[in-house]
Amino acid sequence: MRIIQASKIGNQDWNYFQEKTELKNPLVLVFGNRFLLEDTSIINAIRQEFPYENIVFGSTSGEILCCNVNDNSISITAIEFENGSYVVERENILDFDKNAKKLGEALYNKIPKENLKHLFVLSEGSFVNGSSLINGLENKIDLAVSITGGMCGDDARFEKTIASYKENPKEGEVILIGFYGDTLEISFASFGGWVPFGPERIITKSQANILYEIDGQPALDLYKKYLGDKAKELPQASLLYPLTVTPVGKNEPVVRTILKINNEDNSMTLAGDVPVNSRVQLMMASVDGIANGAHIAAEYAMKNRKNAPEIAILVSCIGRKLVMNQRVEEEIEQVREGIGEKIPMTGFYSYGEMAPFNGSTSCELHNQTMTLTLISE
Template sequence: MQATQLIWKNDSWENYDTNENIDAQLVFFFGATKLIAQPKVYTRLKDKFPKAHILGCSTAGEIIEDEVLDGNVVATAIRFDKTTLDVAYEFIDNSEQSYNVGEKLGKTLNKQGLKSIFVLSDGLAVNGTDLIKGIGNQLPKDVIISGGLSGDGADFGRTLVACNDYALPGQIAAVGFYGNHIHIGQGSVGGWDPFGPDRLVTKSKSNILYELDGKPALDLYKKYLGEKAEELPSSALLFPLMIRPAHSEEEGIVRTILAVSEEDKSMTFAGDIPEGYMAKLMMSNFDRLIDGANEAASITESQNGDDENGESLAILISCVGRKLVLGHRIEEEVETVQSVFNTNTKQIGFYSYGEISSNVKTGLCELHNQTMTITLITEK
């Protein structure tokens, strides 16, 4: 396996590293919405790698090696020696279609030798929980699913996904990896601190939260946000919600807000908020967020099956909320990840509206929010 990194500059793709262009079978690209909406970003990448499957998405920030960029586009082209690939895509109009769309993707890619699926999804119209369930329903239990939800900075306006064509809204794309030589490692860790009382989810539907403890959810959030309530929904990223089953001592999973409704005082999240669950607000701690990124890298590295004669690719998907909180310290979480991996591991990624990875404790694939999630791709 060999990989080369590129960056979009002066209306063209330039090599970011010293590697020459390779005969790639797969290219990932991640960039600002206003840039990847331009057809030339895709077409000029296709000109460089005419035989490759090309997948990409809009972001809330771009990651390449130890840098975090804003308003740019980055790409990685990969040549595999022993691995075969296939891609699938579907379009979605609203979150209620998420499960069925996931089933279609899973069914299309479920072929002999499938080891892993990497997903890039619309970040606004999708219910990530249902999407993952739908994909998983069509696959053997040992197939690894990872990926993320596309972003649009802190604007929450529109998100774009590309799959062998121009980047478009409402699209979900996936690539399947096949064969005995591909190895996928993954890790996902947050680093947020819970605070305040446990609150019961008393009214919700799918990924829409209406009431906590019988009171409008949006009113509760506004109470904690104070003056920043005027900046909703982006300001709610400072106080994500952790949910867990009632009477459970599980750590729970974190949910990020995508939209709010003043009309019914509801909040739409990237994944399910089941009625009867307990919810708790969370707040940031700089050092804990960076330590969480390091832990995610360590978990991923512990599964490493790297080939000393080849290269590996680490795809980092971190949440936009972490980026807003870390501010000028944002590169620290990327640097700490890089310090864990060996020197023949390249890094690329983006800041997202949701992360897809197995739960470290249960092993089940879930939608995560406010985590650093890493997918490590290696050929053995």
């Protein structure tokens, strides 16, 4: 595996992290600020600097490269596989009447199945139901194939996210990358570090990822009551106080971030499904708790590996970034300490993370976690 990484901040020149050399048919991952990715001149400059066919673009809430977290930047990681291979497919949620499950099924059907080892998802993050997308992808999946990935971000604006494969970035895109080959070793993990507080309640009315009532009361009213003065800052304030949701029949809770609120019907739209009769509780976090959570994620991802990873893809939640503020790079340093100082790292801050629970193969949508995908060949 050969890797070339570069970043561009503002009007500065490209900053390369390895020697700039020509690669053979690399997978090029471009993570960047949404406004920069909407600038045609910047996209042209990226294509000129990295004149390759298979370029995947995604907007972020912060770019991760090496051990740095940048804002308003472009980060690029080009990966040349020497033994393994990859296939990239795309669909647009607007072509499926915003039905994420059908889109997921269509995407999985397009991906070749022979020697498929792992799937990585880069999804629109504003209005795709991440849980439904995963359900569609896993509807007919081989149990030996694992899924990780993330939902694109737009800083803390929640206006729109963009992504693309080969084309210029646009709204509604969902990208699926399939990794192939017996020589590939891919491990993953996801961990939060948030702590629940307050009484545990029951979801009494919901539809997919829209939450209407908790304990028979309007969900938004109850949530505002807990937030107090911070309720005026919704939905951004919800990133600091997400919900932990435990569906009936599940032992492991998932964390759900609120993407938008509706004051007319007192509902909240979350990043993934919130089934009726699920147990729900508010959560909060400290900087040290989040940093330690990132270290635990790294330990889990490294636990059963046979070989050292050659690239690490990090997807962390915008809520973690807001809590950590100027100390945000501490969680990246914790990952680096756990996986090895010399392992190239790339990734982004997201509106949702995708990975199985530790010890499981079935993918889940998470919020407020550090999610790692470690690859070697």
